[in-house]
Amino acid sequence: MISNLSHINESAAIGEGVQIDPFTMIHEDVVIGEGTWIGSNVTIFPGARIGKNCKIFPGAVISAIPQDLKFQGEETLVEIGDNTTIRECVTISRGTIDKKTTKIGSNCLLMAYVHIAHDCIVGNNVIIANSVQVAGHVIVDDWAIIGGSSAIHQFVKVGMHSMISGGSLVRKDVPPFTKAAREPLSYAGVNSLGxxxxxxxxxxxxxxxxxxxxxxxxxxxxxxxxxxxxxxxxxxxxxxxxxxxxxxxxxxxxxxxxx
Known part of the structure; x- marks a missing residue:
């Protein structure tokens, strides 16, 4: 189940039934829960804590050091819950001294080319569509859906059960249960269907x-x-x-x- 063409640091904790495809690199201080599949050409840096039955597609980079000039090499984490799918070329940066951890909940879907920056907290059952760029310290509550190619400003909070239109520039907080669209981003009704x-x-x-x-x-x-x-x-x-x-x-x- 683990390809001999991948490099797995001997200190990494790999759960039962984990499948790791060729040409993947897993560094030290990594924990991967049972039943998780990791595709080829994935890089998992120190500090990753990945749950059970996750799917991580080729080209993803998990727990790289944050793109933050204040970062001084402190030991921080990325935590990913169970049953979460991370599609191709997603990047998730680990935390800084601020929160120490970047968190992704359970049952989430992060589509291709999503970036989650340092110290973000993403809840459970969240869907983030292709090429969404999430800056540092953002909070996305449970069941939120973020449309493709949106960009979310640092320190923004996205409320539970909200839905943000594709291509949005999210500079302000998006309250729970709402739909958000237009430019500048505005209230477009309650997310009744969801x-x-x-x-x-x-x-x-x-x-x-x-x-x-x-x-x-x-x-x-x-x-x-x-x-x-x-x-x-x-x-x-x-x-x-x-x-x-x-x-x-x-x-x-x-x-x-x-x-």
């Missing part, structure tokens, strides 16, 4: 839409909109997720609807 596919009821989706009417369709500033939401709409985990996301945003959130 929410239905994941079992959200029509009542819950309608409630989320009510929250965003206050935020993005009523010409209120964010502080006033949040006050109106808390006064006029019942407390639910979805409402509170949105309110807390907006309140904690450091970069500010994307614009409201633009004709």
């Amino acid at each position: 929410l239905r596919r994941r079992g959200f009821s029509s009542e819950t989706i309608s409630h989320i839409q009510d929250v965003y009417r206050f935020l993005f369709l009523n010409s209120l500033n964010n502080s006033r909109a949040l006050e109106e939401i808390e006064v006029n709409l019942p407390a639910t985990k979805e409402r509170d997720e949105i309110v807390n996301f907006i309140r904690s945003s450091e970069r500010g959130v994307m614009k409201g609807y633009i004709n």
Whole structure:
């Protein structure tokens, strides 16, 4: 299951049933969970912690040192959860002194040529389409979908169950449950189709839409909109997720609807 044409450092911890194809290089201080497949011409640098039953396609580079001039060679990690697929030529940089770790969750799909920079945190069940470039310190919450060829500015946060249109320039935070499109990136409605596919009821989706009417369709500033939401709409985990996301945003959130 492990090609003799690959180089595996003797200190690397390789789980049962791992398949490693020819011409792959695995360095020291690497852990690979059982049942994972690693294609040819993959390079896995020190600090990689890869889960079970992952698929890593040819040309991927995992846990290279960050492209950050402040990096001083500190020992940091890349952690990848179970059942995650990493397609051709994806690059994932390990962390810096800031968070120590770059994290990719379980059941994710990173399509070809995606770059995930240092200290990013990507949740579970996330889909990142071809050629998306994610700068350092970005947070992508569970179930988010990012369209191909998008570029995400450092320190941006992408909320859970959101969907970002292909080719987007993401300079501001994208709140949960939303669709984001246009230039500059703006609110394009609630991700209703995605929410239905994941079992959200029509009542819950309608409630989320009510929250965003206050935020993005009523010409209120964010502080006033949040006050109106808390006064006029019942407390639910979805409402509170949105309110807390907006309140904690450091970069500010994307614009409201633009004709």
